[in-house]
Amino acid sequence: MPGLDEKLQDIYSEVVGRNPGEHEFHQAVHEVLESLGPVVAKHPEYAEAAVIERLCEPERQIIFRVPWLDDNGRTRINRGFRVQFNSALGPFKGGLRFHPSVYLGIVKFLGFEQIFKNSLTGMPIGGAKGGSDFDPKGKSDAEVMRFCQSFMTELYRHVGEYTDVPAGDIGVGGREIGFLFGQYKRISNRYESGVLTGKGLTWGGSQVRKEATGYGTVFFVDEMLRANGQSFEGKRVVVSGSGNVAIYAVEKVQELGGLVVACSDSSGYVVDEKGVDLTLLKELKEVNRGRIVEYAQARGHDVHYVSSGSVWEVPCDIALPSATQNELNGADARTLIKGGCIAVGEGANMPTTPDGVRLFLDAGVLFGPGKAANAGGVATSALEMQQNASRDFWSFEHTEARLAKIMRGIHDRCAETADEFGSPGNYVVGANIAGFIPVADAMLALGVI
Ligand code: NDP
Numbered sequence: 001m002p003g004l005d006e007k008l009q010d011i012y013s014e015v016v017g018r019n020p021g022e023h024e025f026h027q028a029v030h031e032v033l034e035s036l037g038p039v040v041a042k043h044p045e046y047a048e049a050a051v052i053e054r055l056c057e058p059e060r061q062i063i064f065r066v067p068w069l070d071d072n073g074r075t076r077i078n079r080g081f082r083v084q085f086n087s088a089l090g091p092f093k094g095g096l097r098f099h100p101s102v103y104l105g106i107v108k109f110l111g112f113e114q115i116f117k118n119s120l121t122g123m124p125i126g127g128a129k130g131g132s133d134f135d136p137k138g139k140s141d142a143e144v145m146r147f148c149q150s151f152m153t154e155l156y157r158h159v160g161e162y163t164d165v166p167a168g169d170i171g172v173g174g175r176e177i178g179f180l181f182g183q184y185k186r187i188s189n190r191y192e193s194g195v196l197t198g199k200g201l202t203w204g205g206s207q208v209r210k211e212a213t214g215y216g217t218v219f220f221v222d223e224m225l226r227a228n229g230q231s232f233e234g235k236r237v238v239v240s241g242s243g244n245v246a247i248y249a250v251e252k253v254q255e256l257g258g259l260v261v262a263c264s265d266s267s268g269y270v271v272d273e274k275g276v277d278l279t280l281l282k283e284l285k286e287v288n289r290g291r292i293v294e295y296a297q298a299r300g301h302d303v304h305y306v307s308s309g310s311v312w313e314v315p316c317d318i319a320l321p322s323a324t325q326n327e328l329n330g331a332d333a334r335t336l337i338k339g340g341c342i343a344v345g346e347g348a349n350m351p352t353t354p355d356g357v358r359l360f361l362d363a364g365v366l367f368g369p370g371k372a373a374n375a376g377g378v379a380t381s382a383l384e385m386q387q388n389a390s391r392d393f394w395s396f397e398h399t400e401a402r403l404a405k406i407m408r409g410i411h412d413r414c415a416e417t418a419d420e421f422g423s424p425g426n427y428v429v430g431a432n433i434a435g436f437i438p439v440a441d442a443m444l445a446l447g448v449i
Helices: 006-018 023-042 044-048 051-055 104-121 141-158 174-188 209-227 244-255 278-287 293-299 330-338 354-362 376-390 396-420 427-446
Strands: 060-069 075-086 092-098 127-132 164-167 236-239 259-265 268-272 303-306 318-320 343-345 366-368
Touching (some): 006 023, 006 051, 023 104, 023 354, 023 427, 044 051, 044 427, 051 427, 060 141, 075 092, 075 104, 075 141, 075 164, 092 104, 092 174, 092 376, 104 127, 104 376, 104 427, 127 164, 141 174, 209 318, 209 366, 209 376, 209 396, 236 244, 244 259, 244 278, 244 318, 268 293, 278 293, 293 303, 354 366, 366 427, 376 396, 396 427
Parallel strands (some): 092 164, 236 259, 236 318, 318 343
Antiparallel strands (some): 060 075, 259 268
């Protein structure tokens, strides 16, 4: 990793020492601190009030037992987490992830990223994240329901529309949000719609929330392309993953005239030179909860399935990593650059390793970091909160237009901030600084709390 200023290096060493073994959290902190040198130099008041040190320490961390009964009547135990990282700008806000890899370090990296992402949206929301090492894959609907009910039986004490508003993430979609909301409603005896986002359209949800992260990522990349005289029209695009973010990224790329030639899941990837059949993909993943290999089987001989290797071996003009953290490493970045890739938009959180990011930036590839590029999901969650607060329900067109405007705003703020702090064209620096300053200013104003 490249060096940090002395003061920032001390802060980073302190974070590593206080949070042993939490590698993803260390990585996320380092990546932000790398950008903050010029800000600290310009604003000594941040150092005087220990703003960065306070930012790196969550306001509250909750870890709890989640016992549940499987379909055979056996008692199962999982671990639940909620890390309420920073509420300087508004109630804590951020998704819940259900995946066997979840531990405190993952939740903290995601919660830390969320502070800056939420700030970048310009909406009044703080940063948090939560989840469990529960694996919904292969579980029946009844098992998922019992797990969600048990999870919420503890979590309900810590959330609320003015306190903390969770949403979905990996392994948590409309089904899980429904079970969680149902249990919250039952325990609290309140129809408090604003306590969770990502709800169904007939019970307090917002149009475009399901589509928002994928669409928003594509809007962001489209802005980067336009700023450089390019567009999605006729471009070859590879999207990793085939979950919520990936599916709606594919949809928007296709609407903008791009050709998505590959997507993946954790077992492998498919290459479909004629363009991904979105109807088939949605049916497979959203309805049948199947594996990506079944896409190749259903589509026939024109499509090939690769069970080992990396989806980034498929040459493309634009790459949209939309699966998980650290899924695109330095070797993958080299392959993409060699294959002529001109732009990368991170639909997932921290999908590119630090050496991958550096290679893209050095090669002049347009690089949209996750905290900016995928902020459309949480921004639309904040629009859902607005609708809940005013008991209103907006049309798809109106909500999508709001999302597009927010993503344009984020793009422009990142670009202008990168210019102002001496790194033109570097959206990583732009996003980190533009996300940091409003939070730091609010923390100064609120005193040492
Ligand atoms: P989903 O659970 O809907 O989909 C995740 C996809 O990524 C699946 O195809 C999954 O494959 C794949 N995947 C997950 N873990 C791995 C792994 N370790 N290796 C390879 N593939 C993997 O999640 P989302 O689409 O909601 O989230 C994807 C990413 O986007 C995450 O990084 C999330 O934090 C981020 N994000 C999501 C937002 C949202 O609104 N949902 C908002 C902002 C960011 P498989 O089914 O085989 O596990």
